[in-house]
Amino acid sequence: MNRLIIVKGGGDLATGIAHRLFRSGFDVLITEIAQPTVIRRTVAFASAVFEGRMTVEAVTAVRATPAEVAGCLRERLIPVLIDPTCQIREQAKPWGLVDAILAKKNTGTALNDAPVVIGVGPGFTAGVAVHRAVETMRGHDLGRVIETGAAEPNTGIPGDIGGYTLERLVTAPADGTFWPQKQIGDIVAAGDILGTVGATPVVAAISGVLRGVLYPGLTVTKNMKIGDIDPRARVQHCWTISDKARAVGGGVLEALLMAEPCFRLPNA
Known part of the structure; x- marks a missing residue:
């Protein structure tokens, strides 16, 4: 079995x-x-684009060129390629994307x-552009793995954390x-x-821990998300994968394994 999976995107999710x-x-x-506009930089492999390498919970990703991919994989590293249109897939021939x-x-x-x-989040319908969402x-x-239908549309309102939704987002006040x-x-503090x-x-709307913030020197537009305040104020959460990212990661793993006959349950 070809074990290579390409993941488009290197943000925290x-x-x-x-x-x-x-x-x-x-x-x-x-x-x-x-220039990834990643907010939770301390738990995002996209940070390897800026830093050269990024370790998240004992797994290391490194910025790489197409010629360096095979060597990275042999060393059990995750190569991060600057490849906005994912041209590497034609050369790498992954089993999953x-x-x-x-x-x-x-x-x-x-x-x-x-x-x-596999498509993650809004904009994907199972059977249309992706096998599962x-x-x-x-x-x-x-x-949840979606085998029929689409992921829920974007509401524009982030999930509730500590009683706050939009308030916990830090947005650009101007271009x-x-x-x-x-x-x-x-x-x-607020x-x-x-x-x-x-x-x-840029002024904090609520009190808490600054869980994420853009890299310095990036060009932003008015109302663009540039930071994230967690009202729970648990500093250690800044350096660990979130509950949401773990849940979605589990869903993606399930969706991939469902496609491989050796992992299917009888009559599944």
Whole structure:
């Protein structure tokens, strides 16, 4: 069995997926854009694009070129390629492909991209562009494998954490270049200045721990998400995969294994 899975996207949710697949014995390759707008940088393999390598819960990803992929896989590393259109799939010929870009729509994934194609979150319908989809909306169905129908549409409202939804998001107050003044893991209070976009301050709406924030110097647009405050204020959560990412990762693993006859239960 070909064990290679390509995961499109390296954000914190995609990292939860890649981490689960890697620890389950698969070879994993991640594709990303040149400047990922990743928020939870401390638990995102996309950070390897900026840092060269990124370790999340004892699994290491490294920025790589197509020529370096085979060597990375032999060393049990996850290669992260700057490959926005996932051209590597033509060379790598993966058994499975997981679209975890979380663009809220399909940005180019097709059923013939790999023998098994999984779509994560809004924008994917089982049997249309992907074989199966996995639910990402917090609640009763989080992580559910969808064999018929579509994932829930994007509501624009994040899941409730500690009684807060939209309030826990940090958004850009204007167009410009973002420069943070706080670091991931810092405890902040409502009203604190978290950074600036141009000359405009970015102000915390609630108190908690700064769980995520964009890399310094990135260009942002007004109302773009640039940070995340967790009102539970558990600093250790900043360096571990979230409950949501683990649930979705489990769903993706299930969806992939359902496609392999040797893993199917009798009459399943």
